[in-house]
Amino acid sequence: MVPILEVQDLHVSYRSSGEASYAALAGVNFHLMPNEILGVLGESGSGKSTLAASLLKLLPSNGNISTGSIFFEGKDLLCSSASELEQIRGKRISLVYQEPSVALHPAIRAGEQVFQVLAAHESAGKSALRQKTRQVLASLFPKEADRISNSYPHQLSGGQRQRVLIAQAISCGPSLLIADEPTASLDPTTQKEILGVFRTLRDELGLAMIFITHNPALLAGFADRVLVLYGGHVAELGPARTVLSSPKHPYTRALFQSMPQILENTGYMRKTKLPVIAGDSSTAQLPLEGCVFEPRCPDRMEDCRKREPAVVNLGESHTVSCFKYGG
Amino acid sequence: MQPFLRVEKLVKCYERQNVFGSREKLLALDGVSFAVAQETTLAVVGESGSGKSTLGFCISCLEIPTSGSIWFGGRDIVVLAESERRKLRPQIQLIFQDPSNSLNPRWSVEEILLEPLNLQGKLKREETKQRAVALMTQVGLSSDMFQRSPTQLSGGQRQRLAIARALALEPRLLILDEALSALDCSVQAQIANLLIELQRAVGMTYLFITHDLAMAAHLADEIAVMNRGRVVEQGPAQNILRHPKEEITRHLLAAMPSLDNAERPPLES
Numbered sequence: 116m117v118p119i120l121e122v123q124d125l126h127v128s129y130r131s132s133g134e135a136s137y138a139a140l141a142g143v144n145f146h147l148m149p150n151e152i153l154g155v156l157g158e159s160g161s162g163k164s165t166l167a168a169s170l171l172k173l174l175p176s177n178g179n180i181s182t183g184s185i186f187f188e189g190k191d192l193l194c195s196s197a198s199e200l201e202q203i204r205g206k207r208i209s210l211v212y213q214e215p216s217v218a219l220h221p222a223i224r225a226g227e228q229v230f231q232v233l234a235a236h237e238s239a240g241k242s243a244l245r246q247k248t249r250q251v252l253a254s255l256f257p258k259e260a261d262r263i264s265n266s267y268p269h270q271l272s273g274g275q276r277q278r279v280l281i282a283q284a285i286s287c288g289p290s291l292l293i294a295d296e297p298t299a300s301l302d303p304t305t306q307k308e309i310l311g312v313f314r315t316l317r318d319e320l321g322l323a324m325i326f327i328t329h330n331p332a333l334l335a336g337f338a339d340r341v342l343v344l345y346g347g348h349v350a351e352l353g354p355a356r357t358v359l360s361s362p363k364h365p366y367t368r369a370l371f372q373s374m375p376q377i378l379e380n381t382g383y384m385r386k387t388k389l390p391v392i393a394g395d396s397s398t399a400q401l402p403l404e405g406c407v408f409e410p411r412c413p414d415r416m417e418d419c420r421k422r423e424p425a426v427v428n429l430g431e432s433h434t435v436s437c438f439k440y441g442g
Numbered sequence: 443m444q445p446f447l448r449v450e451k452l453v454k455c456y457e458r459q460n461v462f463g464s465r466e467k468l469l470a471l472d473g474v475s476f477a478v479a480q481e482t483t484l485a486v487v488g489e490s491g492s493g494k495s496t497l498g499f500c501i502s503c504l505e506i507p508t509s510g511s512i513w514f515g516g517r518d519i520v521v522l523a524e525s526e527r528r529k530l531r532p533q534i535q536l537i538f539q540d541p542s543n544s545l546n547p548r549w550s551v552e553e554i555l556l557e558p559l560n561l562q563g564k565l566k567r568e569e570t571k572q573r574a575v576a577l578m579t580q581v582g583l584s585s586d587m588f589q590r591s592p593t594q595l596s597g598g599q600r601q602r603l604a605i606a607r608a609l610a611l612e613p614r615l616l617i618l619d620e621a622l623s624a625l626d627c628s629v630q631a632q633i634a635n636l637l638i639e640l641q642r643a644v645g646m647t648y649l650f651i652t653h654d655l656a657m658a659a660h661l662a663d664e665i666a667v668m669n670r671g672r673v674v675e676q677g678p679a680q681n682i683l684r685h686p687k688e689e690i691t692r693h694l695l696a697a698m699p700s701l702d703n704a705e706r707p708p709l710e711s
Contacts, residue, residue: 375660
C-alpha cells in the first residue's frame with residue numbers, strides 16, 4: 116500500500132519580535148497509511164500544533180517552513196499553489212479544533228454552518244447540498260439531526276458542538292482528518308464518546324487520521340501508531356500497543372511514570388509523591404546543541420550534550436532517537 | 443468533635459429569564475451534605491454540569507446558596523453577617539482551572555502576590571515583600587521572576603503562582619476547581635506533589651474538584667461522587683474505586699482513560 120501522507124525532514128521556525136527565530140519543528144519524519152490513526156503525543160512547546168498547522172500550510176505569518184516536504188496523495192503540498200491548496204483544505208484534508216465553542220459561529224445555526232462548508236467546496240445545487248447536509252448531520256446525530264441542525268451553538272452541549280465540528284470536517288468526504296486536542300475541553304464520559312465517533316468514522320469512511328493530544332491515556336485502545344514529539348523532534352514512533360505499554364525513550368518513560376495509575380493505587384501508594392520530570396518543556400529551556408531532552412533526562416550520557424541522536428530502529432517499525440539504544 | 447468543614451442540605455437554584463420573559467429554574471445543588479476532616483483531602487468528582495463547581499463557589503462565598511448551611515470554624519457561613527464573613531473568607535481560597543485567565547496579564551508577578559497582602563493591611567511594606575519572597579520559595583518559584591508578567595511564565599509556573607497567591611493569606615482550606623486539568627501530564631505530577639508537600643508542611647485541607655478519577659484517587663482521602671446536584675456516594679477513595687455502588691460511579695470509572703488499556707483490544711464503537 117502507498118502512504119496517503121508522507122512528511123520528510125520538516126523544519127518549521129518562528130520569528131519572534133527580536134531578530135532571533137526559534138525552531139518549532141526540527142526534522143520531523145513520518146508517514147501515514149490510509150485508514151490509519153496516528154496519535155501525536157506532545158506537551159506544551161513540543162510543536163504538535165505547529166505540525167497540524169504546517170500540514171495545511173496554515174502557519175501564522177511569523178512561521179516559516181524552511182525545508183522538508185509534505186507529500187499528500189503523491190503531491191508535495193509545499194510546492195502547491197494557493198488555489199490548489201484551497202481545493203485540498205477542508206475538502207481532502209480537514210481539521211478539527213480543540214475548542215468547539217470558539218470554532219463555531221455563535222449566531223449561525225449548526226446546520227447552516229455545515230452547509231456553508233459544503234457550499235464552499237461543492238458545485239451542486241442548493242437543494243442537493245441541503246440534502247447532503249442533512250445526511251452528514253444524521254450520521255453524527257442519528258436520533259435528533261433536525262433539532263441539532265436548527266440549534267445555535269450555545270444551545271448545544273460540549274459533546275454535541277464537537278460533533279457539529281466533526282460534521283463540518285467530514286462533509287466533503289476528506290481522506291485525511293487532523294484533530295488537534297479535540298477532546299481536551301470535554302469530561303471523560305464525553306471524551307470517550309467522541310473517541311468512539313472518530314473510530315466509527317475511520318471504520319465506515321476509511322479515513323486516515325492524525326490525532327494530536329497531550330494525554331497518552333487517550334491513545335490507549337484508540338490509535339494504531341503513536342508518535343512522541345519533544346521540543347520539535349520525534350522522540351519515539353511505533354505501534355501504539357508497543358509504545359504505550361513498553362516505551363523506550365527516556366522522555367516517554369518518564370512521562371508515563373509521572374501519571375497516577377489507578378490500579379497500583381493500593382493504600383501505601385496514595386499521597387506519595389509522583390516521579391516527575393524536572394523542569395518543563397517550554398521552548399526557552401531547550402538546549403541549542405545535542406539531544407533536546409538532555410537537560411531533563413534521567414539517563415543522560417556524555418554524548419547527549421555533543422550531538423543529536425540518530426534514529427534507531429528497534430524492529431516492528433518501532434523507532435527511537437536516543438543514544439541509549441545506539442543512536 | 444466538630445468536623446473542619448460540614449455542608450448540610452445545601453441547595454443552589456439559579457433562575458434565569460429566557461427570551462420570552464418566562465423564568466426557568468435550574469437546580470445546580472439539590473441538597474448536598476458532606477463533611478471534611480482537617481488536613482485531609484476530599485475529591486469531588488462528577489460529569490460536567492453535576493454541580494461540582496457551584497459547590498466550590500458556594501463554599502468560597504462567591505455564590506450565596508438558596509438554602510442549607512456550611513459549617514466552617516464552628517460557624518455557619520451562610521447566615522453570617524457580611525462583616526463577620528469577611529473575617530472568615532481569607533481562610534478559604536479558591537484556585538481555578540486556567541491560570542492564564544485567573545492572573546492579570548498586565549500585572550507583574552510581584553504585584554499579583556502583594557495585592558492580597560496589601561488589601562489586608564496587616565503587614566508593613568518591608569514585611570509584605572519578605573512574605574512574597576517566602577511564598578515564591580514555598581511553591582518552588584525563584585524570586586528573580588518578580589518583575590515578569592504572568593504571560594512570560596509556563597503553564598506550570600503560572601499555576602504555582604496562583605497557588606502562592608492563594609497561600610498569601612494563610613488559608614486553612616483550599617478549593618481546587620479542576621486546578622490540574624489544563625496542565626500537561628508531567629506538570630500535573632509536579633503540582634500534585636506540591637499539593638502533597640503543602641498538606642504535610644502546613645496541614646492544609648483540600649476540596650479537590652475534578653473529573654480526573656486517577657488523580658482524585660492519588661490525592662484524596664475520600665471521594666464524593668456528584669450527579670445532578672446531589673452527592674450520590676461518598677467514602678474512602680479506595681472503596682469508591684474498587685467497590686463502586688452507584689451506576690454513575692461505575693460509568694465514570696469505565697470512561698476513565700488509562701494507559702492500562704494499552705494491552706486491551708481497541709475500543710468498541
